[in-house]
Amino acid sequence: MKQKKFILEEKEMPTQWYNIQADMPNKPLPPLHPGTRQPLTWEDLAHIFPAECCKQELNTTDRWIDIPEPVLEKYRFYRSTPMVRAYELEKALGTPAHIYFKNESTNPLGSHKVNSALPQCYYAKQEGTTNVTTETGAGQWGAALSYAASVFGLEAAVYQVKISMLQKPYRSSIMRTFGATVEGSPSMSTRAGKDVITKNPTHMGSLGTAISEAVELAMTTPGCKYTLGSVLNHVALHQSIIGLEAEKQMEKAGEYPDMVIACFGGGSNFGGIAFPFMRHNILDGKKTEFIAAEPESCPKLTRGKFEYDFGDEAGLTPLLPMYTLGHDFRPANIHAGGLRYHGAGMIVSQLIKDGLMHGVDIPQLETFEAGVLFARTEGIIPAP
Numbered sequence: 001m002k003q004k005k006f007i008l009e010e011k012e013m014p015t016q017w018y019n020i021q022a023d024m025p026n027k028p029l030p031p032l033h034p035g036t037r038q039p040l041t042w043e044d045l046a047h048i049f050p051a052e053c054c055k056q057e058l059n060t061t062d063r064w065i066d067i068p069e070p071v072l073e074k075y076r077f078y079r080s081t082p083m084v085r086a087y088e089l090e091k092a093l094g095t096p097a098h099i100y101f102k103n104e105s106t107n108p109l110g111s112h113k114v115n116s117a118l119p120q121c122y123y124a125k126q127e128g129t130t131n132v133t134t135e136t137g138a139g140q141w142g143a144a145l146s147y148a149a150s151v152f153g154l155e156a157a158v159y160q161v162k163i164s165m166l167q168k169p170y171r172s173s174i175m176r177t178f179g180a181t182v183e184g185s186p187s188m189s190t191r192a193g194k195d196v197i198t199k200n201p202t203h204m205g206s207l208g209t210a211i212s213e214a215v216e217l218a219m220t221t222p223g224c225k226y227t228l229g230s231v232l233n234h235v236a237l238h239q240s241i242i243g244l245e246a247e248k249q250m251e252k253a254g255e256y257p258d259m260v261i262a263c264f265g266g267g268s269n270f271g272g273i274a275f276p277f278m279r280h281n282i283l284d285g286k287k288t289e290f291i292a293a294e295p296e297s298c299p300k301l302t303r304g305k306f307e308y309d310f311g312d313e314a315g316l317t318p319l320l321p322m323y324t325l326g327h328d329f330r331p332a333n334i335h336a337g338g339l340r341y342h343g344a345g346m347i348v349s350q351l352i353k354d355g356l357m358h359g360v361d362i363p364q365l366e367t368f369e370a371g372v373l374f375a376r377t378e379g380i381i382p383a384p
């Protein structure tokens with residue numbers, strides 16, 4: 001059977017992002033200052049993040065937010081991404097379901113991450129920032145950020161989780177190709193890194209340790225801002241480009257989804273594809289089911305607690321209301337590096353509480369089997 005792909009023409013491309021916060025029946029609880037426990041303003045957050053991202057983070061009123069023209073221009077390098085009907089996979093599974101997948105791997109960085117790296121670096125540059133820093137697990141976010149930094153003329157420093165750096169050394173070369181500085185985390189170059197190594201000399205790192213190091217670098221370096229590849233509301237906002245395209249593509253296919261499924265690390269790719277469809281559940285009475293697939297070894301959605309917790313290991317970030325396994329949770333060294341994170345985004349956490357979506361946890365070996373079946377039927381080797 002031929003593969004059937006749905007692609008949008010340039011004039012059909014979305015020019016705004018969708019902000020689900022405007023439509024949520026209950027808004028996410030506010031992030032809190034770790035010392036005073038008072039809700040944070042965007043000005044507080046702007047000590048660490050680009051200011052425009054902070055405003056987007058706390059924006060609970062504007063449903064649509066314009067994508068800046070220079071970002072749209074770069075989106076057009078690789079968007080729209082194809083929506084594909086997976087006939088061969090359907091056949092192999094013997095299912096009557098119509099399975100479509102949104103292929104975000106068609107840009108040179110190989111993941112959805114660049115959809116948010118571009119606007120974050122664009123805003124940073126507009127605001128006079130010279131340097132950006134971040135964490136990365138498997139290296140996808142670090143690669144996307146390094147590319148976006150080079151596009152907008154910023155210097156990038158990336159802390160990569162040590163276990164991932166050892167498992168996937170070629171990913172560091174991609175980041176260095178775009179001009180970034182890369183260091184394994186925990187490292188000896190920050191206070192937070194030294195503390196972890198002192199307590200646990202064999203600690204192989206987690207997204208939590210790498211975030212601590214990057215936040216510390218941003219706080220102690222003039223002209224340097226921190227960027228995050230998932231979890232936060234503004235990242236999910238930027239990723240809504242995925243679902244907005246998907247909506248139009250499903251229309252072209254003459255279908256509307258009964259279920260929307262995405263893997264879950266911090267929740268940005270899930271939110272990206274799910275939220276534009278979820279708005280029709282909230283506003284128009286649609287009954288689509290939304291499922292987030294998380295690793296069994298890092299099960300914050302299915303077995304975490306809903307509470308205020310830090311986004312990083314050392315406790316340098318604001319307190320975020322989220323489903324969490326505890327900020328000092330040490331995930332097993334599973335291959336899916338980008339999913340080794342202890343918490344879920346604030347929006348997703350509220351949506352789970354409100355019954356608008358749910359999580360499932362899946363063991364690593366089942367994931368590999370499914371991935372191999374997908375590769376052999378659809379010709380794409382997916383990330384675990």
Ligand SMILES: *Cc1c(COP(=O)(O)O)cnc(C)c1O
Binds near residue numbers: 113230266267269338
């Ligand atoms: C980052 C990443 C994920 C996890 O995405 P979240 O938005 O953090 O949930 C999944 N797959 C790939 C390929 C990634 O790069």
